[in-house]
Amino acid sequence: MINVQDIRDTARDLLAKGEVRAVIGYRRGSRGMLAEPAFITSPEQADELVWDPTCFHNLSLYLVHDRKFLDHIRKNPGAPVAIIAKGCDARSIVVLLQEHYFKREDVYIIGVSCEGTGVLDERKLAPHLNGAQASNAAFDGDDFVFTTAEGEKRLQAREVMADRCLECRIPFPKEHNAVFGEDKAGRQMEAPFAALTRFEEQGSGERWDFWSHHFDRCIRCFACRSVCPMCYCDECVVDSITFPVTTETTAEDKANRVRWIERSAVRSENITYLMTRAMHLAGRCTDCGECERACPVNVPIRLLNNKMEREAREQFGFEPGASIGGPSLVASFLDSDPGDFIR
Amino acid sequence: MEKILNKKHIDDWIAALDSWDILGPVLEDGIWAYQPVSGAVRLDHPNTRQSPKGLAFPQREIFFKFEQIKGEAPRLTQVVPDEQRHAVFGVRPCDGRGVPRMDLVFTDHVEDNYYQARRKNVAYVGLACNKPPGPNCFCLSVGGSPVSTDGLDVQMTDLGDRYFVKAVTETGKGLMTAAGKLFAEPSAADQKQVEQVHADAVAHPQRAVRNVEAVPAKLKASFKSPLWQELARACIGCGICTFLCPTCHCFDINDEVQSKAPLKGIRVRTWDNCQFPDFTMHSSGHNPRENTGARLRQRVAHKFQYFPENFGMPQCTGCGRCVSECPVGIDIVAVVNKVVENAG
Numbered sequence: 001m002i003n004v005q006d007i008r009d010t011a012r013d014l015l016a017k018g019e020v021r022a023v024i025g026y027r028r029g030s031r032g033m034l035a036e037p038a039f040i041t042s043p044e045q046a047d048e049l050v051w052d053p054t055c056f057h058n059l060s061l062y063l064v065h066d067r068k069f070l071d072h073i074r075k076n077p078g079a080p081v082a083i084i085a086k087g088c089d090a091r092s093i094v095v096l097l098q099e100h101y102f103k104r105e106d107v108y109i110i111g112v113s114c115e116g117t118g119v120l121d122e123r124k125l126a127p128h129l130n131g132a133q134a135s136n137a138a139f140d141g142d143d144f145v146f147t148t149a150e151g152e153k154r155l156q157a158r159e160v161m162a163d164r165c166l167e168c169r170i171p172f173p174k175e176h177n178a179v180f181g182e183d184k185a186g187r188q189m190e191a192p193f194a195a196l197t198r199f200e201e202q203g204s205g206e207r208w209d210f211w212s213h214h215f216d217r218c219i220r221c222f223a224c225r226s227v228c229p230m231c232y233c234d235e236c237v238v239d240s241i242t243f244p245v246t247t248e249t250t251a252e253d254k255a256n257r258v259r260w261i262e263r264s265a266v267r268s269e270n271i272t273y274l275m276t277r278a279m280h281l282a283g284r285c286t287d288c289g290e291c292e293r294a295c296p297v298n299v300p301i302r303l304l305n306n307k308m309e310r311e312a313r314e315q316f317g318f319e320p321g322a323s324i325g326g327p328s329l330v331a332s333f334l335d336s337d338p339g340d341f342i343r
Numbered sequence: 344m345e346k347i348l349n350k351k352h353i354d355d356w357i358a359a360l361d362s363w364d365i366l367g368p369v370l371e372d373g374i375w376a377y378q379p380v381s382g383a384v385r386l387d388h389p390n391t392r393q394s395p396k397g398l399a400f401p402q403r404e405i406f407f408k409f410e411q412i413k414g415e416a417p418r419l420t421q422v423v424p425d426e427q428r429h430a431v432f433g434v435r436p437c438d439g440r441g442v443p444r445m446d447l448v449f450t451d452h453v454e455d456n457y458y459q460a461r462r463k464n465v466a467y468v469g470l471a472c473n474k475p476p477g478p479n480c481f482c483l484s485v486g487g488s489p490v491s492t493d494g495l496d497v498q499m500t501d502l503g504d505r506y507f508v509k510a511v512t513e514t515g516k517g518l519m520t521a522a523g524k525l526f527a528e529p530s531a532a533d534q535k536q537v538e539q540v541h542a543d544a545v546a547h548p549q550r551a552v553r554n555v556e557a558v559p560a561k562l563k564a565s566f567k568s569p570l571w572q573e574l575a576r577a578c579i580g581c582g583i584c585t586f587l588c589p590t591c592h593c594f595d596i597n598d599e600v601q602s603k604a605p606l607k608g609i610r611v612r613t614w615d616n617c618q619f620p621d622f623t624m625h626s627s628g629h630n631p632r633e634n635t636g637a638r639l640r641q642r643v644a645h646k647f648q649y650f651p652e653n654f655g656m657p658q659c660t661g662c663g664r665c666v667s668e669c670p671v672g673i674d675i676v677a678v679v680n681k682v683v684e685n686a687g
Contacts, residue, residue, distance in 0.1 A: 029672035032478055036672030037577040057671060061579065123373055133478045217372070219393075219402065221582035222619070227670050239621050249626075262599045263613040264403045294670035296392060296583045298373045 001139065002112060002181045004051045010110060010178055011082065012046035020082040020108050024062050026055040033134040033146065034122075037062065049084075051112060053120040053137045053144045056162065058288040059083055060092040061229040067102050068232075082108040082177075086119070088164070090173030091286035091321025092229045098321075098328050099284075101232065111173030113181030116142050117157035118165020121293070125160045129153065158189050164289035164302060166190040175324065196306040211271075214299045218270040220263075224291035224301050225277060230284045237261060238273050274304060282308040283329025286321045344510035344519060346526035347533055348499075353506070354383050357432070359522035363466070366398075366431040377431055386433045386501070389476035390662060394438050394589035395431050396445060399462040402586075404612040406457065409598070411606040422609075424457060430466040430518060434495060437482045437662035439469045441589030442494030447654050448592050457612070466514050469495035473540055474547050479663030481676055484551035487660055489544040500537050507537040552679050555647070555657055561686040562648040562679075570685050572636030574678050577671040580635060582616035584642065584665035584673070590658045593617060617641050643678055 011023040022041045027048040029036035035054045039062070040046060063083060070077055085093060090111055097104055117139060125134070129148060136147035144160060146153040158166065165171075167190045172183040191197070199207070222238070225231045238261045261272045285305040292302040312318040315338050318329045348356065357365050357380070367380040368388035375391040377398075404424075411417040449458035472480070472489035482489060492498045496515035500507040507529060510516040519526060529537075552558065565571075585591040595615040600608040615622060618639075623632045632638050650658035659675065666674045 030674045030677040031666060031672060034672060039576050062577075214372075219582075219586055221586045221616070223579070223581035223583050223670060226579040226581035262611075263595060263597055264599060264611055265613065266403065290670070294579075294581070294583070296374075296587060296668050 001115065001141070002051055004049065006180055007051055007084065007110065007112070008046045008049050011040060011049055012043045014082050014108065015040070015046065016043040018079060021077075021079040023049070023082040023084075023110075024059045025049045025084040025110075026051065026057070026059075033137045051084075051139075053117070053139060053157070054122075055084075055086075055112075056119040056290075056293060058086075058089045058092055058227075058229055058290045060085065060089050060096065061227065061290075063093065063096065063102065063107060064229050064232045068234075077102075077106050080106050080108045082110055084110045084112055085173050085176070086112055086114055086288075087168065087171040087173050088286045088288040090175050091170070092288060094175050094321040094324050095230065095284050095286065095328075096232075097324045098326065104324065109173065109176040109178075111176030111179035113173065113179065113183060114165065114168070114171035115139075115181045115184050117144070118161045118168055118171065120144060120160055121162040123298075125155075128155055128160065161189075162289055162293070163195055164287050164292075167192055167194050168287075193306055193310050196303055196310060199303055212267065215267045215270045215274065217297050218265060218274065218299050219297055220265040220270065220273065221296060223294040223296065224274075224299075227290045227294040228281075229288075230281055231277070237276055274299075274301065278304040278308055281305050283312045283316075283318055283320055285309055344516050345529055345534075346508045346519060347502075347529045348506045348508050348526055350504055350506065352525045353386075356522045356525050357384055358382070359525070360430060360518060363428045363430045363518075366395075366429060368433045377433075380432075384432050386470055386499070388433060390435050390438070390664070391433075392664070392668070393587055394441060394662065394664070395434055395467070396438075396441060396589050396592075398429055398431060398465045399442075399458055400445060400449070400592060401461070402614045404457050406596070406610045406612060408609050409607070413605070424460045424464075426464060428464045428466070430468055432468045432470075434467045434469045435472060435476065435662070436469060436489055436491040436493070436495070437480070437487060437660040438589045439467055439494035440482075440487050440491055440660040441662075442467060444590045444650075444654075444656075444658055444660070445592060451654070466496045466518060467494060468497040468515075468518065469499065469511075471498060471500040471541065471544060473501055473544050475549050477663050477667060479550060479666040479674075479676070480661060481550040481552060481663060482661035483545070483549050484553070484676075485555055485657045485659050485661040489547070490541040500540055502533070502536055502540065505533075507533060549661075550663075550676050552647075552659075552661075552676055553683065558657075558679060558683055559648040559651045561683040562644050565682050565686045566640070566644075568682065568685060569636075570682055571640045572634060574681065575635035575639035575673070578618070578635035578639055578673055579671055580618055580620050580638070581670070582614075582618060583668050583670070584675075585616040585618060586614060587664040587668055589660055589662055589664075590646075591616070593622075617645070639673065639678065643675060643682070646675070647679055 014020045022039055025038050026035040027038035028050055033054055035050055037057055037059055038048060066081055090109055132148040132150055134146040134148050138145045142157055143154050144157050169188055169192050262269050289302055295301060312329050365380050366377045367384035368375045368391055369378040375388045377391055377395050405422045407422055408420045449455035492511045496512045497518055498509045498511055510519050593615045594612050596612050598608055598610050624630045646659040647657055
């Protein structure tokens, strides 16, 4: 079991020695039990860091923000940034490294193993608390323990864990500079892709009805894209800024510019948005589940990304984020790759 | 007009409003949403995930269709919102208070025909909050109340086996008289009970923006504060806070071409959001609100400084949606309090 004090000591030490310029981790927020991203730059702040079942955010997004900011102000990074990373988060970092988004020496990975559990799905917790609000959440072996005004509520972690954690194959951050917690590989509580497999047992008509329903519900707030560390493009296909305007650009050019996806949040546009995003995540998505967690209207986005992840695995034996030196899915070709779709 | 409605009669009341389309809170896909209901309506919801603002200000409003056949003059066909009346049940007081704020925006400087055409056909049937339905409610600190009738046509208060129903507007009176015989006169005991329930509701502790009257000046003095960027450090720049907000009203207008030859398309207004990085992006590539700090400041200052300066009241109604649903914990109550505290 991880002692949060060890994480704090490591962060304090790294900052005190000037080995990193910041530590990206978790701290208690202002909303009850929930942790929030923390950006720590002095050793005295290290005691703010927490590690509990509400540390669900994939913080590697902020490495992307940092890189963009440094590019913007045209500065070299100098000392690396330290980041607290779970298994899935560390695999996201590996994908970013594979894609040369930043260099290995620019990041100091403080790995945390999810050990016997994963992180919480807030939506699953609510019915167990009967309207009460939790002020604290803690790991305890195979359980999560919540503090409410009515006392302590102990729940088996698997009852309230995020779906992706139930299916997680690799809860240990293999790529790290320091790591806390044991490697409990093979502790998966559901088969990999269990939710997707269950979903695909339905006929194509039912699946179409299901997705039509959800594509109609998307409000295009782009939280799924914004929260995703893999969605780092400077220009996204859905944005209206993807059109270079020069002094030669006429009003007619502007009016006739190609827009792949209109702003109307209607089925045709929402499908194009969500499917394009899923395609662009093939071989890159590490199933951190942030898109689905962030979605304010509960569109089951993970199923789309899982589908691509499973294709990559079954067709090409590809595991996103497995190794920095390895090729990326779409930039590699092997003689053994299936080719029977080429006619 | 104040009446008592036995809970078992609520469905009969709705059935009697046969010239109205009825919307009520429905739990589907794990969230509460206002949806068409026929027959039974449930009013045991906390608050809906999205506010009811979309009834008068839909996320997508088609203004007109355009068409040009080669050699002919372009043809424009206006699209007018239909005249069907909608009554929405279960509106919480914070969302009720959102209505007059939206009305100000779309009537004060500009008469927005599309907004007004929809607005005049919507009736808001409110439900008082006997206790705060969410952990991030803060209506009391922004001039509201869990029993406010502002913006509502009817206010209902849950008294256990019956509702105390009060008409706030003429429209509300009409909704009640349409099913007059279902309603009973309140007894002195009913009156006493509703007063007690309301007093308890107001006494219930909530989160709070401290000293809201002093906030505009403090925000004004903090425009250049480095605190904004610190507080917005985690912001991912998504549209959750503004899209769920009962009073955010920014929009974009685009021509959506549906066919090139013959040229056919629609001019559409869609919700936009000041937290998107491209919201203020100039075509030159310059962005006057270039970071998340400047964008968070805009959202907060609009609610708590610019709107009060223009209209004499905070725009925020304290529903708490942006607080509860932010994926990274950006909390407008904490943000305002911190900036004010920092301003000294």
